[in-house]
Amino acid sequence: MxxxxxxxxxxxxxxxxxxxxxxxxxxxxxxxxxxxxxxxxxxxxxxxxxxxxxxxxxxxxxxxxxxxxxxxxxxxxxxxxxxxxxxxxxxxxxxxxxxxxxxxxxxxxxxxxxxxxxxxxxxxxxxxxxxxxxxxxxxxxxxxxxxxxxxxxxxxxxxxxxxxxxxxxxxxxxxxxxxxxGGSGGKVAPAPAPVPAPAPEPAPEAPVAEVVRVELDVKFDFDKSVVKPNSYADIKNLADFMKQYPQTTTVVEGHTDSVGPDAYNQKLSERRANAVKQVLVNQYGVGANRVQSVGYGESRPVADNATEAGRAINRRVEASVEAQAK
CATH class of the missing domain: 2.40.160.20 (Porin)
Structure with a gap:
C-alpha cells in the first residue's frame, strides 16, 4: 500500500x-x-x-x-x-x-x-x-x-x-x-545578427552649371543693309559675351519684309547678316571662325507684313549665344 x-x-x-x-x-x-x-x-x-x-x-x-x-x-x-x-x-x-x-x-x-x-x-x-x-x-x-x-x-x-x-x-x-x-527544444540558437555597416555618406552633388544666354535683334531701314548706330551697343554686348566665353560660336541670321521679289529679298537678308558679322569681327574683335552669317529672305516673318509696323519688325538680324556660367 x-x-x-x-x-x-x-x-x-x-x-x-x-x-x-x-x-x-x-x-x-x-x-x-x-x-x-x-x-x-x-x-x-x-x-x-x-x-x-x-x-x-x-x-x-x-x-x-x-x-x-x-x-x-x-x-x-x-x-x-x-x-x-x-x-x-x-x-x-x-x-x-x-x-x-x-x-x-x-x-x-x-x-x-x-x-x-x-x-x-x-x-x-x-x-x-x-x-x-x-x-x-x-x-x-x-x-x-x-x-x-x-x-x-x-x-x-x-x-x-x-x-x-x-x-x-x-x-x-x-x-x-x-x-x-530545461533543454533547447531541438532549436539551435540563432547566430547574432551582423551589425549593419553605417550607410556611406552620399557624395556631394556636383553643382549644376547655370546656362547664360545673350540675344541680338538688329533692325534695318527699308531696303537697307547698313547697321544703324543705335544697334552698335547691342552688338558690342554680344561680342563681350563671346570674349568672356571663348568656346562659344554664333549664327547671325538675316531677314526681310515681304516687299519685293523673293530672290532680291534673299540677297538683301544675306547682306544684312554679313553686315552684323563684320561689326562683330572687325570692330569688336570676335574671331571670324566663330561667327557664321546666313540669310532667310522673307521666309520667316515674326510680325504681320500687311502693316508698316509689322514690316519694320520683320526687317531684322537675329543672333543668340549661350554658355555655361563658370
Missing amino acids: KLKNTLGIAIGSIVAVTSFGVLAQGQGAVEGELFYKKQYNDSVNHVEDGFNPGASIGYFLTDDLSLNATYDKTNHTRSNDGTGNQKIKGDNFGLNAQYHFGSVGDALRPYVSGGVAHKSMTNVIADGHSGRDQSTFLTAGAGVKYYFTDNLFARAGVEADYKLDNGKWDYAPTIGLGVNF
Whole structure:
C-alpha cells in the first residue's frame, strides 16, 4: 500500500511539473523518470524473480545522447529451493548512456543503452544465512519512449545485465513514466545578427552649371543693309559675351519684309547678316571662325507684313549665344 501511495504522489507530481514553461527536450535537458521492472535473477542461485521499483535522472549531452544515473530496489522477491523462503532485499546502482533515434519533438523515440551497474542482495546463500551478495554488471538495453506532450513521456524497454564475477545474465523488462525540462527544444540558437555597416555618406552633388544666354535683334531701314548706330551697343554686348566665353560660336541670321521679289529679298537678308558679322569681327574683335552669317529672305516673318509696323519688325538680324556660367 505504501508503494501505491508513493507512486501515486510521484505520478501526480510529474503531471503537475509539465505545466511549467521551462520544460523542453533536446540538448541541455534534464530527464527524470520513475520505473518498474520485472527482474529475472538468473545469475544468483535460489533466488526467485522479482519486481523492482526505481528511479533515474539523466542529462542530455546532445539532442540524442543522454547520460543517466539509475537506482532500483529489490524488495519483492524471496529465496527458494530449501533456503528457507526468506525475503531478499537489495540495492542496484547504475550509470548508463542512452542514444535516441529520430528527432526532438517526435512522438516515438526508440533508444539503445549501455553502461555499468553494481548490485547488492541479502540472504542469498542458505537458510539462516544473512550474508550479502555483491556483484558488478555490464548493462545493455533497448526500448522506445512515447511522448504524450513535448515533455511527458512513457517508456517501455528491456535491459540485460552481464554479471562479471560468474559470466551470467539477468534480464529485466521495464516500464516507466518521466519528464524532460530545461533543454533547447531541438532549436539551435540563432547566430547574432551582423551589425549593419553605417550607410556611406552620399557624395556631394556636383553643382549644376547655370546656362547664360545673350540675344541680338538688329533692325534695318527699308531696303537697307547698313547697321544703324543705335544697334552698335547691342552688338558690342554680344561680342563681350563671346570674349568672356571663348568656346562659344554664333549664327547671325538675316531677314526681310515681304516687299519685293523673293530672290532680291534673299540677297538683301544675306547682306544684312554679313553686315552684323563684320561689326562683330572687325570692330569688336570676335574671331571670324566663330561667327557664321546666313540669310532667310522673307521666309520667316515674326510680325504681320500687311502693316508698316509689322514690316519694320520683320526687317531684322537675329543672333543668340549661350554658355555655361563658370
